[in-house]
Amino acid sequence: MAELTVFTIDQDGVYVxxxxxxxxxxxxxxxxxxxxVHIKNTNAASRTCTFTTAGTYVxxxxxxxxxxxxxxxxxxxxxxxxxxxxNAADGNIDITWSATADVTIGVFKLP
Numbered sequence: 001m002a003e004l005t006v007f008t009i010d011q012d013g014v015y016v017x018x019x020x021x022x023x024x025x026x027x028x029x030x031x032x033x034x035x036x037v038h039i040k041n042t043n044a045a046s047r048t049c050t051f052t053t054a055g056t057y058v059x060x061x062x063x064x065x066x067x068x069x070x071x072x073x074x075x076x077x078x079x080x081x082x083x084x085x086x087n088a089a090d091g092n093i094d095i096t097w098s099a100t101a102d103v104t105i106g107v108f109k110l111p
Contacts, residue, residue: 001094004029006107023049023103028092035093035109036079041069043102051078052094055085069103080110 004027007019020040029035041047047069053062062085069076086093097103 001026001028003027003092004105004107006030006035006109008109008111010111019106019108020104021106023047023097023100023105025100026094026096027105028088028094029107030091031081031083031087031093032109033083034080035107036077036081037095038106038108039067039069039076039078040104041074041102042072043099044071045099046071046074047100047103048098049076049078049105050096051081051086052088052096053085054088055082 002024004021005019006029029037039049049067049069050064051067053064055062067076067078081093088094
């Protein structure tokens with residue numbers, strides 16, 4: 001599974017163009033509870049991104065949320081992610097895609 005780099009937003013609010021990478025079949029990123037993602041889709045078809053939940057509630061699994069990113073110039077910002085719900089044992093959040101062509105993702109956290 002490919003690990004994504006998390007970029008910290010500083011007081012200057014500097015835009016980091018290199019923060020965006022191509023989506024891959026399965027990816028992960030470290031989560032501290034102050035992390036969010038920005039997803040862009042330039043494909044003619046919409047895409048979905050599934051965020052795996054590791055947490056449970058009274059012994060029951062929490063459903064994995066699926067986010068739809070619209071076609072052509074669709075964008076979604078998702079997060080922050082509560083650690084007790086989303087973090088796997090390694091402290092990462094696992095994500096998968098319906099398709100990855102023309103999709104980019106950037107992972108950011110608040111200072």
